[in-house]
Amino acid sequence: MRVGVLTGGGDCPGLNAVIRAVVRKGVQDHQYEFTGFRDGWRGPLTGAAVPLDIPAVRGILPRGGTVLGSSRTNPFKERDGVRRIRENLAALGVDALIAIGGEDTLGVAARLWEQHGIPCVGVPKTIDNDLAATDYTFGFDTAVNIATEAIDRLHTTAESHMRVLVVEVMGRHAGWIALHSGLAGGANVILIPERRFDLDEVCGWVTSRFRASYAPIVVVAEGAMPVDGDLVLKDASAGLDSFGHVRLSGVGEWLAKEIERRTGKESRTTVLGHIQRGGTPSAFDRWLATRFGLHAIAAVREGEFGRMVALRGTEIVRVPLAEATACLKTVPAERYEEVRVLFG
Amino acid sequence: MRVGVLTGGGDCPGLNAVIRAVVRKGVQDHQYEFTGFRDGWRGPLTGAAVPLDIPAVRGILPRGGTVLGSSRTNPFKERDGVRRIRENLAALGVDALIAIGGEDTLGVAARLWEQHGIPCVGVPKTIDNDLAATDYTFGFDTAVNIATEAIDRLHTTAESHMRVLVVEVMGRHAGWIALHSGLAGGANVILIPERRFDLDEVCGWVTSRFRASYAPIVVVAEGAMPVDGDLVLKDASAGLDSFGHVRLSGVGEWLAKEIERRTGKESRTTVLGHIQRGGTPSAFDRWLATRFGLHAIAAVREGEFGRMVALRGTEIVRVPLAEATACLKTVPAERYEEVRVLFG
Amino acid sequence: MRVGVLTGGGDCPGLNAVIRAVVRKGVQDHQYEFTGFRDGWRGPLTGAAVPLDIPAVRGILPRGGTVLGSSRTNPFKERDGVRRIRENLAALGVDALIAIGGEDTLGVAARLWEQHGIPCVGVPKTIDNDLAATDYTFGFDTAVNIATEAIDRLHTTAESHMRVLVVEVMGRHAGWIALHSGLAGGANVILIPERRFDLDEVCGWVTSRFRASYAPIVVVAEGAMPVDGDLVLKDASAGLDSFGHVRLSGVGEWLAKEIERRTGKESRTTVLGHIQRGGTPSAFDRWLATRFGLHAIAAVREGEFGRMVALRGTEIVRVPLAEATACLKTVPAERYEEVRVLFG
Amino acid sequence: MRVGVLTGGGDCPGLNAVIRAVVRKGVQDHQYEFTGFRDGWRGPLTGAAVPLDIPAVRGILPRGGTVLGSSRTNPFKERDGVRRIRENLAALGVDALIAIGGEDTLGVAARLWEQHGIPCVGVPKTIDNDLAATDYTFGFDTAVNIATEAIDRLHTTAESHMRVLVVEVMGRHAGWIALHSGLAGGANVILIPERRFDLDEVCGWVTSRFRASYAPIVVVAEGAMPVDGDLVLKDASAGLDSFGHVRLSGVGEWLAKEIERRTGKESRTTVLGHIQRGGTPSAFDRWLATRFGLHAIAAVREGEFGRMVALRGTEIVRVPLAEATACLKTVPAERYEEVRVLFG
Structure with a gap:
């Protein structure tokens, strides 16, 4: 089994922590092999990839940014985007993809799975905390x-x-x-x-x-x-x-x-x-990102594609990617009202 | 309406944030008056108290420790403890108590309400995060x-x-x-x-x-x-x-x-x-402590005594004090297993 | 002996540390009394003052800002400025002034002493570190x-x-x-x-x-x-x-x-x-500000007015206020050349 | 010209900053080549060495520890120590050594130069700040x-x-x-x-x-x-x-x-x-360590061996290694007296 990993969208502390957890668990528990795609969806689109093994993820837990680079490339806006991704995955022997990103990056993963059967698992990421279906995203x-x-x-x-x-x-x-x-x-x-x-x-x-x-x-x-x-x-x-x-x-x-x-x-x-x-993620974000990574591998292992890992209370659950990217999670009126007494 | 506030047990970043939120909301939204009891349950027991108003809580949000002092005094281990508390509350005109503390402090609050009808609301506090019925406690x-x-x-x-x-x-x-x-x-x-x-x-x-x-x-x-x-x-x-x-x-x-x-x-x-x-609480702990304080006043307002505010996901709920202090929340076996792959 | 203290100019971490050291040493070693003037030179000009004693400076060492407030008021640009200052000092029984500030604040102190005989000691302050005659200023x-x-x-x-x-x-x-x-x-x-x-x-x-x-x-x-x-x-x-x-x-x-x-x-x-x-000053700035404060009192004690405390290596020395405010300390060409190898 | 670099003694934030500055300046300004010796004096003694070039020092400025490792090995306590060092330097083509360390590490450098003519330049390091001849050491x-x-x-x-x-x-x-x-x-x-x-x-x-x-x-x-x-x-x-x-x-x-x-x-x-x-060095320590590194290369360039770079006020100077390691810099009595007024 070979798993591809990519990070898309804006910078966010904790991306490296996810990558590390994914690789550590995949290699040690399941003997998976890993391909790191460069710069978000541009990687699968162009075949730009680096090998990912345990030495490659040593020491990256506390580091901000992403060792894989990022971009906002959308393969559905590129000519023959899906075909090219399919060919590159085949050429590199990649059996499944873990996509770490926000609304746009995960939206691509949802469509690739639903419309084209490319096996994707999502990991939610946004410092804005505005992704539905998870209590928090790391980086926030x-x-x-x-x-x-x-x-x-x-x-x-x-x-x-x-x-x-x-x-x-x-x-x-x-x-x-x-x-x-x-x-x-x-x-x-x-x-x-x-x-x-x-x-x-x-x-x-x-x-x-x-x-x-x-x-x-x-x-x-x-x-x-x-x-x-x-x-x-x-x-x-x-x-x-x-x-x-x-x-x-x-x-x-x-x-x-x-x-x-x-x-x-x-x-x-x-x-x-x-x-x-x-910069370096907070302890909470390292903890959440690491758990997201561990559970993303579990989803791959169990063949549960088209889903995203999410935090509910203190548990990590899985939710449909489509649901997660369907709408923005904004601040409810009553939550804002709750704190207005502190103004002035 | 006059509300008493006390903090008991070991030091914990966020105690002052609770006190501030309680007073700000109580005074501004409901024109409550406040009495701050000194050193945990020793305050109600001995009548040691200070007035608490908005100027008294200015600037304390980011400060560690507690402006009210703390102790581990247990009125049920003191002679005539309950009677003395009742008399002091009456003398000071205190109608309800907000007790901020861990298992022991809240256990006293639970008994005072259940066995003696003294109206108490609890706010959970422990850096160890081992209180049942809440996802997290501030300080952790x-x-x-x-x-x-x-x-x-x-x-x-x-x-x-x-x-x-x-x-x-x-x-x-x-x-x-x-x-x-x-x-x-x-x-x-x-x-x-x-x-x-x-x-x-x-x-x-x-x-x-x-x-x-x-x-x-x-x-x-x-x-x-x-x-x-x-x-x-x-x-x-x-x-x-x-x-x-x-x-x-x-x-x-x-x-x-x-x-x-x-x-x-x-x-x-x-x-x-x-x-x-x-020292100064993290942003998460200030946010949690402040919300706990706001919701403790809401519980007092609604006359829901014998209860403790608690975090469930991103919501603040109320749970019976007795339930909260009945058992310790320890790390479940599967949560420990989850991360063992990262050892070595 | 009664000493007046004022802080002028922009905000700078360490101002409170100076005030505390001045008062602690003045009271404990020499039984001085202190008057805190409000908002820089506006204080002596208008008589706006608060008493400063040891309880008033408790806990302020790690706090940014200044408990005395600040302004950029220049008494030499106010009508009868010097006369009003002289009258207010007399009315309050202030025998000497410690002025904590940058080029402008200290420039006023220099003229008050040299041209009008009002006994002033200066403490240099600027986050820009551009005051001549001292290796560093606190805040930097x-x-x-x-x-x-x-x-x-x-x-x-x-x-x-x-x-x-x-x-x-x-x-x-x-x-x-x-x-x-x-x-x-x-x-x-x-x-x-x-x-x-x-x-x-x-x-x-x-x-x-x-x-x-x-x-x-x-x-x-x-x-x-x-x-x-x-x-x-x-x-x-x-x-x-x-x-x-x-x-x-x-x-x-x-x-x-x-x-x-x-x-x-x-x-x-x-x-x-x-x-x-x-915000809170770094350890270095607290150390420097505290030592400046202690040495400013020593200068007052020895009647060395018209001077400013300054850091030279690891020693605190005294230099003429006039010299300190005569020119700006800019980055020498060779210091900039030294690091250009690291560019690119 | 090929320069060897080693770090000896206890851990100290800023060691990597020195190594980076040495290599950046040596390569870019003078086209020097560098050999990094492993684990302090054990490196030259045993020949354990790694190549050091600009890619090797990328990103290490903010990192604590030392990429070269450290030890307290003393070649003068090893059989044939000096002869083995001389042979290893010759075999590796190393013309000069930059030794970064405390009293012990620099004491070896002093003897190697004075008694055996092995060209050494020292960079002082100790979190204790107890090295004579420099105002401060990085790490402190x-x-x-x-x-x-x-x-x-x-x-x-x-x-x-x-x-x-x-x-x-x-x-x-x-x-x-x-x-x-x-x-x-x-x-x-x-x-x-x-x-x-x-x-x-x-x-x-x-x-x-x-x-x-x-x-x-x-x-x-x-x-x-x-x-x-x-x-x-x-x-x-x-x-x-x-x-x-x-x-x-x-x-x-x-x-x-x-x-x-x-x-x-x-x-x-x-x-x-x-x-x-x-852990990561403070801004002051990174600044000091970087300047020490740049000046150590200047000393090598000018053939000034047997010397150590040192901070005097805001200038970097050179002092004899022997002088620097002759005695410990302790807190003078008057410096301690200065702050006793703040006790109690």
């Missing part, structure tokens, strides 16, 4: 830790200078990073894409915080929007990069300027950007 | 992060000097910290109290690791025991301290000596000790 | 650590996606943070204000790095400029804020766009911003 | 940071439970780590080997701290001793391991027991041990 806890540490640091500057500090965190469609890091960092306002914000209300919280002789921290997800009309941001034209990361969106900067204009309080922005998605 | 993630960072650091020394490094972590009866930090830190052997270890097998893993030209890290919970007879540790007579922490137990040191004697490989021990239970 | 090591951790994280994303990552760090006139964090983080290009950069050369380093199959990190100080003409940055009109921090200057973003345009390699920017100047 | 700042973070964490537990916490840090003969981390961590007592401590005085500080309603942290270097007679520690017989690290010495544990016995206050010990010498 690391991103929240990094954002929380940044908020901790900004508190002292806000207090010393009696300023408003706006922190823009990742999250174009889902506000999980903003919600968790804002809660953990003791932010005074948290703004998420799921709930349009009222600038007057935001300024009210800011002002009430100053009245209590404290300086406010506003955490805003990059995809948050005001209630009154869409924000036309200066860099919006730049659109998405080839990994789907939005370019500096500007909601944070726009917000700081508006708050300063309306409240008269000096306001500053910090855009955390890519430091949220690189 | 912080402890695992600290232990994992230590293991990360020890890897390089093990490799540079081709030594065995034994890391002893907390966990007298449950091996959760050892399991999670060992997994996250890439340990080569993980030993837990739930499963007696075979020294020959341990030495086999150590030797096989060296054969692959790598140096092993052994993570051992303080309560782990060898298969052949109980370990009589040199400090065992010292017993427990007044907070139930075991004194330097010596299993780590004993293990290093035995491994060195049997394999001929130089072996060293690090006992992490109290640094695992102090 | 913390800023370098934060920037280095960010660069560590960005490496993995650069590698995984084969992108250029540009990191903009603080430093309008001096490139110390860029130089030290770039060196420590293994950056492939470091650009500083002291040396205009040649975009062709930068692109050459970037390209050579990719040729070796690695992705480059470019660290750029916010004040760095290209050789061919000054950069007109989009926010330049915004100018300085009231603490002299430049607003998002845009050199990082500009550079990423130019590199992408010229090399065809996807490029991204991270602007670290205010997280470099907040 | 990392150790101090780790110890300080541990002390920060222990403060909250001490306060919550009103206990004495004793922290034992490294330092058999020199108290630099204890002094700096104790100062940075806000310890209430700091005990160093250079100054015998009076247990009554220690208990006095402890008691006075409790009187002020705070709980004390005592930082003790492993080599600290009481005034009245030498401590006979239970593991003293174990002596030194083959890297010269003392085994768990027990002064911390002894001290906690004595303090508890005399003051009646519950006391606990944490022995930080090997986590102080492993």
